[in-house]
Amino acid sequence: MQLLLVEDDPLLGDGIKEGLIDAGYTVEWLQDGQDAWHVLSSPHQFDAVVLDLSLPRLDGLQVLSQLRALGDTTPILVLTARAEPDERITGLNTGADDYLAKPFVLGELVARLNALLRRSQQRASHLLSWRDVELNPATQQVWLAKQALELTATEYRLLYLLLHHYPHYLSRNALEEKLFGWQSELESNSLDVHLSHLRKKLGSEAIRNVRGLGWRLADV
Amino acid sequence: MSKLRTGIARLRQAIRQHLGQSLSNRLTWFTGLATLGVWAVLLVVFFFVARHGFAELLEDRLRATGEMLIELHQNGQLNSRQELAAAERMSYALYSADGQLISSNDPHPFTLSETGRRGHLHALRHDGHHWVSIRVERAGVLLVLAERSEWQEELFEELMEHLGWPLLVAALGLLLMLQWASRRALQPLAALSEELARREPMDLSPLATPAPQEIATLVNNLNQQYASIGTAIEREQRFTADAAHELRTPLAALRIQLELASSSPREQTRHNALGKALLGVDRATHLVNQLLALSRLDRLQQQDCQPQPLAPLIWAAWHEVAPDAPASDLQVHELAPFAPAVDASLLQLLLRNVFENALRYGQPPLVVTLTQHGLSISDHGQGVDEAVLARLGERFFRPPGQAQSGSGLGLSIVRRIAELHGAELKLSHSASGGLCIELIWPAPRLSAGTL
Structure with missing residues (x-):
């Protein structure tokens, strides 16, 4: 799952980014409203956005309203140092899905993001499940046939992606971006390596691949 | 005696308290007493005028009666009129020119010496009663005519009866009217104090009551x-x-x-x-330190300033900010001797903030130039663009995309300290493209005497 973080404060941005990585997300971090608008206004892969309101060059509220005007429905959680109710109301009315006032607890930010992602997928349960596989994004635990399944961090993120987007296909580009983000220069086969490791743990029939469409979990 | 004194003191205290309690009381009593005083003076004057008029009337009547008696004496009819004189409580004594008593209706006739000068009304006591007498001299005889009279007391009683009581009642009425009138007159004050009493403690809007x-x-x-x-x-x-x-x-x-x-x-x-x-x-x-510094500076008013050369302050601030920096990082050019009146500790705080900013966001070497009107400090960094330059010094403003940490208060502190010194802060681009901060003191006003 790939998140976009827009926060101009270096120490806070760094902390949120590391915390979200710990929570099992791939995070891109921008420090500027104009850059954020540039990225979000073109086709993007982000599953959710964490947006600070007081941003240089382009105000967070401005980014938010322009984005909603484009018809983008990506879940957006707004962070702000202004805790007054009318600020929150303006933020929510402009198109924010949730609101968190600084300073906040990292766990709450993660929980709210998980909830946003659950709602965007119209899931009732906080668990993602497929056949006898269950994944809890809050604890990053996976069970296979009621047995705890040990996955590496990348395998977990890959499974989370496939579960979240089921029954839709994810292209190689989308998968690579959501898994590894923009920064890393990965070897061309590293996605295949992780996919094959996951197949070994879930069963060889678990992940379907259609040339030109990409990957998805097999039918239930 | 001491009892009386404490009593008087207590009364004075009570009066003072009563008067101090309200303006309306003061107005009532002061105007009331002044009016009553004028009344009293008028009453006394009126009494004397009335007494004078009354006395003249009495004198004319006595003289006319006296002349009539003398005429009767000359016609030899005097004795037959004795009863009349007695009935009218009059007493007469007729003397010849050489002082022999000719006739009198009184067993104790008035003597000549008793009755004073001639032709004027004279008040005297005789036989235990009050009398007024007059001497009439005509055709070689001298008549002393007296009438029993308590007229002064009667006059006073009459005046009291017809003027005194109505006046007393009127005075009481006057005091009541004054009390009412002064209350009405002080109505704007009452309205004002009512409005003040009604106000919420944090209501700081101007008072609405129109003030006289x-x-x-x-x-x-x-x-x-x-x-x-x-x-x-x-x-x-x-x-x-x-x-x-x-x-x-x-x-x-x-x-x-x-x-x-x-x-x-x-x-x-x-x-x-x-x-x-x-x-x-x-x-x-x-950030907290900068906030505290700024809030203290906000409260400061006039500074205790001493004229002093700036160069030592500049070096002291520099060594505090960058103790390990190479000597070439700060160049001080003193173009003209300049020793403005400054508060040394505040000016050092200003310089520290400028130096910290320059090192954090700019590049050494820093060039400080002292002229005869102030000083300029420029760095060799990238500088800022026009939009940022216009907003630098706003509280909490930080240029967009600034990677260096900072409070956004440094230049606000600099600006405030400059303000406290009456100096002007100017921000511009330095010749090398960095930021140039100028502090300019107003030129001292030169009078003819100093030229």
Whole structure:
């Protein structure tokens, strides 16, 4: 799952980014409203956005309203140092899905993001499940046939992606971006390596691949 | 005696208290007493005028009677009129020119010596009664005619009866009317104090009651006070709100880094986060210090300034900010001797902030130029663009995309200190493209005597 973080404060941005990585997300971090608008206004892969309101060059509220005007429905959680109710109301009315006032607890930010992602997928349960596989994004635990399944961090993120987007296909580009983000220069086969490791743990029939469409979990 | 004295003192105290209690009481009593005093004087004058007129009337009547008696005597009919004189409580004594008593209706006739000078009314006591007498001299005889009279007492009683009681009642009425009138007259004051009593404690709007001329200055001053308190409170509130807002982000960062340091599953992240948390503490401390400095500066008014050369202050501030910097990083050019009146500790705070900014956002070497009107400090950094230049010095303003940490208050502090010294702060681009900060003191006014 790939998140976009827009926060101009270096120490806070760094902390949120590391915390979200710990929570099992791939995070891109921008420090500027104009850059954020540039990225979000073109086709993007982000599953959710964490947006600070007081941003240089382009105000967070401005980014938010322009984005909603484009018809983008990506879940957006707004962070702000202004805790007054009318600020929150303006933020929510402009198109924010949730609101968190600084300073906040990292766990709450993660929980709210998980909830946003659950709602965007119209899931009732906080668990993602497929056949006898269950994944809890809050604890990053996976069970296979009621047995705890040990996955590496990348395998977990890959499974989370496939579960979240089921029954839709994810292209190689989308998968690579959501898994590894923009920064890393990965070897061309590293996605295949992780996919094959996951197949070994879930069963060889678990992940379907259609040339030109990409990957998805097999039918239930 | 001492009892009387304490009694008087107590009365005076009570009167003072009664008068001090209300303006209306004072007005009533002062105008009331003044009016009654004038009345009393008029009454006395009236009494004397009336007595004089009455006496003249009496004199004319006695003289006419006396002349009539003398005429009767000349006609030899006097004895037959004795009863009349007695019935009218009159007593006469007729003397010849050489002082022999000719006739009298009184067993104890008035003597000549008793009755004073001739031709004027004379009051005297005779046989235990009050009399008024007159001497009439005509055709070689001398008549002393007297009438029993309590007329002065009667006159006083008459006056009291017809004027005194009505006056007393009128005086009481007057006091009541005055009391009522002064209350009405002081109505604007009452309205004002009512409005003041009704006000909420934090209501700082101007008073609405129209003030009469006598208290207009008072009300205007009060309104000015309200306005200035309102401005001060507003400024404090804005500052507090800004400060709370600006502290939230560093606190949030600090909290997140500490959470990571304590519970990130990645060893390296935990380690890094601890270092960043320390950085966060330093940053928050810096921000709090700057906030405190600024709020203190906001409250300061006039400074205790001593003329002194700036170069030693510049070097002292520089060594505090960059103790280990190479000597070539600061160049001081003294083009003209200049020793403005400054508060040394404030000016050092100003210089420290300028130097910290220059080192944080600009590049050494810093060039300080002292001229005869002030000083300029420029660095060799990238400088800022026009839009940023216009906003530098605004509280909490930080240029967009600024990677270096900072409070956004440094130049606000510089600006405020310049203001306290009456100096002008100018920001511009330096020749090398960096930022140039100028402090310009107003040229001292030269009078003819100093030229």
